[in-house]
């Protein structure tokens with residue numbers, strides 16, 4: 319099932335990108351500043367910003383949403399209507415786990431205004447109420463201090479370090495795991511345990 323929802327926070331809208339978003343998508347990539355650190359990768363996968371590239375991304379996004387491998391929410395600034403970043407649910411595991419990883423990236427010209435925290439609080443609502451997950455996990459490289467500070471600010475719990483868990487920039491790297499469950503936000507989990515295939 320290809321499902322995304324829309325949520326409005328005080329300054330932002332979270333929703334899936336659609337065909338009408340080509341101009342704001344292109345502008346966001348072309349106006350971001352030079353990368354501020356090695357995780358500042360909003361731009362890196364693109365070579366040019368053609369309409370056909372954009373359509374391809376929308377197709378891939380749709381496929382990834384169907385199998386819940388990557389459910390991407392665009393962050394739109396309500397006032398300016400600009401596309402300022404994205405937050406995502408990644409690798410949803412259903413069955414008796416009902417968990418997913420989360421991702422967040424803001425175009426760097428919008429850092430430092432509290433937009434990312436506001437968007438993540440919206441994503442938690444979507445994750446627990448609409449996608450009916452019970453737990454979300456952020457896996458953060460130990461040197462990504464800005465992101466670690468951010469996860470703590472979001473109220474996420476540090477659970478430990480997974481060793482050599484992800485292949486990034488050519489090396490198997492450790493991730494510090496930060497987690498949150500619906501109970502932490504006093505949201506009653508209303509999902510269903512899906513059958514495991516035997």
Ligand SMILES: CC(C)(COP(=O)(O)OP(=O)(O)OC[C@H]1O[C@@H](n2cnc3c(N)ncnc32)[C@H](O)[C@@H]1OP(=O)(O)O)[C@@H](O)C(=O)NCCC(=O)NCCS
Pocket residue numbers: 357358359422423424425428429430431432433434435436457458459462464465468471
């Ligand atoms: C991690 C990332 C999303 C954080 O973005 P950010 O803009 O720094 O985060 P916030 O939304 O929390 O905003 C931070 C600052 O905005 C300031 N701010 C300004 N106006 C504000 C407002 N109206 N409300 C709240 N905060 C406000 C705050 O002082 C806050 O700093 P503080 O936490 O020290 O008090 C961003 O740095 C990023 O995209 N990094 C690259 C990608 C990345 O590392 N992703 C994670 C991989 S694991």
